[in-house]
Amino acid sequence: MIELRNVSKHFGETPAVDSISLSVPRGRFCALVGTSGCGKSTTLRMINRLTAHTGGEIVLDGQAIDAYDPVQLRRRIGYVIQDTGLFPHWSVARNIGTVPRLLQWSDRQVSERVEELMLMLNLPAAEFAHKYPHQLSGGQAQRVGVARALAADPDILLMDEPFGALDPITREQLQSMLATLQARLHKTVVLVTHDMDEALRLADHLVVMREGKIVQQGSPLAVLQRPANAFVESLLGGLERGLKQASLARVRDHLAPVGSLAAAAPRVPAGYTLRQALSVMLGDGCERVIAVDEHDAPVGELTLSQLVASARTEQADAEA
Numbered sequence: 411m412i413e414l415r416n417v418s419k420h421f422g423e424t425p426a427v428d429s430i431s432l433s434v435p436r437g438r439f440c441a442l443v444g445t446s447g448c449g450k451s452t453t454l455r456m457i458n459r460l461t462a463h464t465g466g467e468i469v470l471d472g473q474a475i476d477a478y479d480p481v482q483l484r485r486r487i488g489y490v491i492q493d494t495g496l497f498p499h500w501s502v503a504r505n506i507g508t509v510p511r512l513l514q515w516s517d518r519q520v521s522e523r524v525e526e527l528m529l530m531l532n533l534p535a536a537e538f539a540h541k542y543p544h545q546l547s548g549g550q551a552q553r554v555g556v557a558r559a560l561a562a563d564p565d566i567l568l569m570d571e572p573f574g575a576l577d578p579i580t581r582e583q584l585q586s587m588l589a590t591l592q593a594r595l596h597k598t599v600v601l602v603t604h605d606m607d608e609a610l611r612l613a614d615h616l617v618v619m620r621e622g623k624i625v626q627q628g629s630p631l632a633v634l635q636r637p638a639n640a641f642v643e644s645l646l647g648g649l650e651r652g653l654k655q656a657s658l659a660r661v662r663d664h665l666a667p668v669g670s671l672a673a674a675a676p677r678v679p680a681g682y683t684l685r686q687a688l689s690v691m692l693g694d695g696c697e698r699v700i701a702v703d704e705h706d707a708p709v710g711e712l713t714l715s716q717l718v719a720s721a722r723t724e725q726a727d728a729e730a
């Protein structure tokens with residue numbers, strides 16, 4: 411559990427972070443969003459004490475972070491940044507094993523952990539273990555960065571624009587990998603991102619910042635449905651808000667039995683979002699899709715009117 415209580419950071423006169431309060435319970439995925447310079451990275455860096463806060467209190471599992479030894483604290487907290495921060499003259503395997511080695515794990519424990527993480531992050535050891543960072547693509551390097559951050563199995567993962575420098579396809583792949591990892595590992599994650607779709611896709615708690623303050627926080631659905639002001643609304647994409655809302659719900663949760671009109675309808679994975687299903691309908695000029703499971707077997711159908719009704723149900727749920 412991470413708690414920020416009226417936390418501020420002043421670099422000179424003006425506050426970069428101005429009395430913010432935020433609770434991130436264990437296992438929650440929290441995304442910090444906001445325009446450039448609003449204090450997102452500073453907030454993240456105060457949590458692992460790379461930047462010292464100048465006001466308020468930051469509490470980790472019931473204890474103020476000032477009471478922790480900063481080095482010990484950072485070893486408990488994985489940190490992933492945009493340019494990876496990998497050591498250029500160390501191999502991938504050595505980079506991933508950095509923290510376990512600092513923690514004086516045995517050679518065998520380190521190499522077993524490195525192997526496990528390489529497997530988890532889809533970096534086959536035979537191909538990657540001995541490569542150096544300059545021999546990796548941006549997406550591969552970022553996966554090594556995530557593996558390194560997870561190496562000592564920290565409870566907390568801080569991620570600062572981890573996929574910001576990647577092309578859209580690689581970014582999408584790594585977001586999907588992160589979602590899968592999080593479903594398995596249940597880390598407490600704080601992610602800083604400029605990409606609202608990334609935040610909505612991954613986070614279960616959205617924090618919108620502006621000029622050092624938190625202007626709104628809540629579940630992505632609640633924030634999307636009731637933006638606190640015009641700034642939040644424009645950050646959420648203005649007129650695209652309805653589509654973003656549709657990206658929070660899955661086809662599999664809104665299915666009806668396959669009807670007689672379904673034969674010619676396009677097939678989509680049941681794990682698609684309502685937004686993806688809508689896109690298929692628009693692209694194909696049809697009002698119905700068949701959802702299929704991982705074996706390509708139909709599990710139900712979704713019509714355009716069901717899709718619209720589902721978005722309304724989600725809205726009613728969020729308002730309840």
Ligand SMILES: Nc1ncnc2c1ncn2[C@@H]1O[C@H](COP(=O)(O)OP(=O)(O)OP(=O)(O)O)[C@@H](O)[C@H]1O
Nearest residue numbers: 421426427444445446447448449450451452453604
């Ligand atoms: N070391 C520093 N010294 C002086 N000012 C700083 C320092 N680090 C950050 N700032 C200032 O604090 C404010 C918040 O910066 P921060 O990097 O936290 O914003 P951000 O929301 O992460 O921005 P971006 O999205 O562009 O990365 C900015 O005005 C920045 O110029």
